[in-house]
Amino acid sequence: MGAVHAPAKPVIDPLRVFAEDVTGSKLIELEGIDGHRKVSDVAQSLAGELNLPMNSPWALRDEKSARMLDDDLPLGQQIEQDARLTVIPRSHLG
């Protein structure tokens, strides 16, 4: 018997989101984001808009669902309109 795959969630596009850095000291609102863009790509762009270093990789967390977003899937498939995102550095202390 073949596997049944759940249909992919529709992509919301365009998107308006709020993005802040991990310290909570910067908050920006962005309108007109292409919801088909991969999360990893959007994360880098948001880091740039927050004047964070562009030479590190970044991840996104949706604060409403309290979930880290999947880097390889479209942003618009994983969040709702007006989502509040935290831009999190993919780096560690050590």
Next chain:
Amino acid sequence: MKPVTLTNGETLTVDLYSKAEDAKLLGRETVTVGDLALARDETWREALRVGKLDEREPGDFALRVLPGKVTKSGRMEDYILELSDGNDVYQRRFTTYSLAPVARRRAAVLLEAETLPEDGAYHFGITSVPRSTRDQGNGEPKSAAKVISHTEPLVLEEAPLHKFLANSEPVPCETAEPLEEPQPPLPVFFAPGVWEAAFECARRGGENESGGVLTGRLLRDTASPEIFLTVDACIEAEFADEQKLSVTFSGESWAKIREVLRFRRKRMNRPNERIVGAVHGHNFLPSADKNGVRTCEVCTVAKYCSRTTAVASTDDFQWHASVFGGGQPWAVSLIWGFTARGQDDWRLYHLNDATLEARTARRLVR
């Protein structure tokens, strides 16, 4: 990324040289505007300390990069950053070492291309080259999205610095030579109990690294333009991935930290309390030699142990730049490690010469 154009019209570059006698040129890396972000933020901080510029974001000021003194070899010893707002101008000098991350970026490319010497060692220096026509149109790509800032302006509460100095004492460091600070850094005061709480947070991981953030307030002296920091609390990074040689704050860690901070702001009536630094533990001893010996030959007669793990690593610098690199140049990084003699050892780091440099601290006694 947009290359840095000096005021003489040339592009700022970092050259890598062989350590051999011929000092052969191994590679050249263009310095970008992004590479100077920490230096720009530091310049802004120092301007604020002497009453120049204001509390707008460092990126709001006009930035110019001036070439430094050129040595006989043709390289620059340093370069100068200038921030201005049409009225005030402030300049700060940065050394070659401030561009070490740029050199490392080129070194990584050379390593991949197998053109770095076998031992991976190199010297680097600052130079400038005529601007290429390719660079002239190389601005930042425009964002397709409309961006609106909702960032709260920076608030500097007023407080008498002389009272903080009178009510505090230097935090002693019994494991190292006292630090000379010819240019006193931005004063930092730990509130009673916070230094101890930070130590507990750093050591909580046992044999693994653990850490947290330091929260506090930025203050401006009532009698001078000097700004200073009080560290009011240490908030543990829960839900972190703690390993022997690293600690990674997860998305949940940051969410919890911000929740505790929001609570503190509301319940303790500290609306301006913010994350002002981090603490973590290097909970391991310095590595031993093949005979299992960790100490050096003069250990029995030396006053201070020369080997310690309380040292900011490249990873620590990268993390600090990622977390605080968006215009928070007052942030400090406290690292607890061990000396080769097994003593608890600490270093408090701050941003100087666009890198993490050890500095002193004070703690309030009442």
